[in-house]
Amino acid sequence: MKRSARENLKATKLVTTGRTGDFADKVVNPPVWRASTHLYENCASLREGPKSNEDGRFFYGRRGAPTQWALADALTELEPDAAGTVLYPSGLAAIVGALLTVVKNGDVLLVADNAYDPTRNTAMSLLKRSGVECRFFDPLDLQSYEAAFCERTKAVMLENPGSLTMEVCDIPALAAIAHDKGAVSLIDNTWATSLGFAALANGCDIAITALTKHVGGHSDLMMGAASAGERWYPRLRMMAQQLGHVVSPDDAALALRGLRTMGLRLERTTESAFAIAQWLDAREDVAAVLCPMLPGTPGHDLWRRDFTGGCGLLSFVLRDLDDAARCRLVDALDLFGIGYSWGGFESLALPFDVPPVRKVMEWPRPEWGVGEALGIRLSIGLEDAGDLIADLDRAFAAMDQG
Ligand SMILES: *Cc1c(COP(=O)(O)O)cnc(C)c1O
Numbered sequence: 001m002k003r004s005a006r007e008n009l010k011a012t013k014l015v016t017t018g019r020t021g022d023f024a025d026k027v028v029n030p031p032v033w034r035a036s037t038h039l040y041e042n043c044a045s046l047r048e049g050p051k052s053n054e055d056g057r058f059f060y061g062r063r064g065a066p067t068q069w070a071l072a073d074a075l076t077e078l079e080p081d082a083a084g085t086v087l088y089p090s091g092l093a094a095i096v097g098a099l100l101t102v103v104k105n106g107d108v109l110l111v112a113d114n115a116y117d118p119t120r121n122t123a124m125s126l127l128k129r130s131g132v133e134c135r136f137f138d139p140l141d142l143q144s145y146e147a148a149f150c151e152r153t154k155a156v157m158l159e160n161p162g163s164l165t166m167e168v169c170d171i172p173a174l175a176a177i178a179h180d181k182g183a184v185s186l187i188d189n190t191w192a193t194s195l196g197f198a199a200l201a202n203g204c205d206i207a208i209t210a211l212t213k214h215v216g217g218h219s220d221l222m223m224g225a226a227s228a229g230e231r232w233y234p235r236l237r238m239m240a241q242q243l244g245h246v247v248s249p250d251d252a253a254l255a256l257r258g259l260r261t262m263g264l265r266l267e268r269t270t271e272s273a274f275a276i277a278q279w280l281d282a283r284e285d286v287a288a289v290l291c292p293m294l295p296g297t298p299g300h301d302l303w304r305r306d307f308t309g310g311c312g313l314l315s316f317v318l319r320d321l322d323d324a325a326r327c328r329l330v331d332a333l334d335l336f337g338i339g340y341s342w343g344g345f346e347s348l349a350l351p352f353d354v355p356p357v358r359k360v361m362e363w364p365r366p367e368w369g370v371g372e373a374l375g376i377r378l379s380i381g382l383e384d385a386g387d388l389i390a391d392l393d394r395a396f397a398a399m400d401q402g
Contacts, residue, residue: 091210
């Protein structure tokens with residue numbers, strides 16, 4: 001597995017970041033500042049508002065307080081080329097808030113056809129009602145992507161790897177084309193986080209992360225973030241204010257705590273996921289393992305070129321079986337919970353089917369030779385990889401017994 005100098009640098013940053021400033025010099029962690037009201041010296045400073053204090057941040061609780069700022073600052077420091085980070089009450093809120101920042105009535109938005117399903121829903125409902133036209137494109141086909149741009153195309157929504165189906169695309173090329181066409185590129189970078197993929201440094205304008213997943217890491221909070229450079233950060237902030245988005249200081253403190261161990265957790269889950277992917281790949285009843293870290297899988301070369309790390313989220317497709325068999329397998333697992341979300345310390349399994357709304361990208365892939373692609377997604381946690389493989393082995397046997 002690839003380890004770069006940048007990754008090593010980030011191990012130290014994960015420990016030191018978000019701890020500087022006036023608020024956290026006497027204790028290790030920034031205190032939890034519960035605040036709606038910020039107090040002013042006198043009427044004159046009240047009238048000056050944010051200008052009345054040194055960094056212009058104390059104003060009113062909806063703009064956060066030092067606990068939230070410490071988290072936002074830490075995320076900014078971990079994202080090369082970022083000028084700032086805005087926090088949102090969920091990953092989806094971050095996606096919606098960022099999209100509303102970049103498109104308006106009359107604009108065209110291009111959305112990668114393998115994007116997170118709620119992203120597609122927002123594009124096809126809320127944005128459509130707001131007069132934004134959404135067009136889906138195949139992010140693996142640069143030619144048709146380039147041809148999809150028109151005068152009105154204002155933004156491109158990317159995700160890497162794709163949700164559930166894990167296709168890795170050429171983000172530097174996709175972002176460069178968007179840039180040439182005068183469009184803003186946004187990326188949902190939840191899978192890799194800034195540790196595994198430096199989204200802004202690879203040409204994207206706005207990097208979105210569901211902090212619910214790897215940053216939280218303990219399945220006990222919901223939060224999202226969007227980081228950007230000087231051009232987009234102030235506008236993201238303004239839109240978040242208009243939408244009334246704020247996160248609680250308690251959740252921000254939990255996310256900061258999660259961040260401290262994120263590097264270690266990702267290293268461990270990447271290693272376990274790699275071992276499990278290899279084990280699955282050797283099975284006759286598995287038509288395909290969808291895991292960018294696995295050599296020989298489509299997208300592996302791009303993953304090696306662009307990523308500085310992986311994670312524990314992978315999928316696989318069963319060969320010549322039916323949904324009942326798939327459910328027998330998932331139900332027989334002991335160490336994997338059945339549920340949404342991922343990136344926690346515990347392993348999860350989920351049967352998935354690619355929704356029929358997906359039109360541009362082929363699914364199942366023709367080379368698998370399967371009529372129906374019965375998918376299972378695994379989120380690998382911190383359990384012993386050998387125990388997880390033994391659990392999977394038992395569940396496959398239970399599936400076969402009918
Ligand atoms: C979970 C997820 C989100 C949304 O995050 P929430 O905090 O659950 O709203 C966004 N993008 C991807 C790729 C996700 O997996």
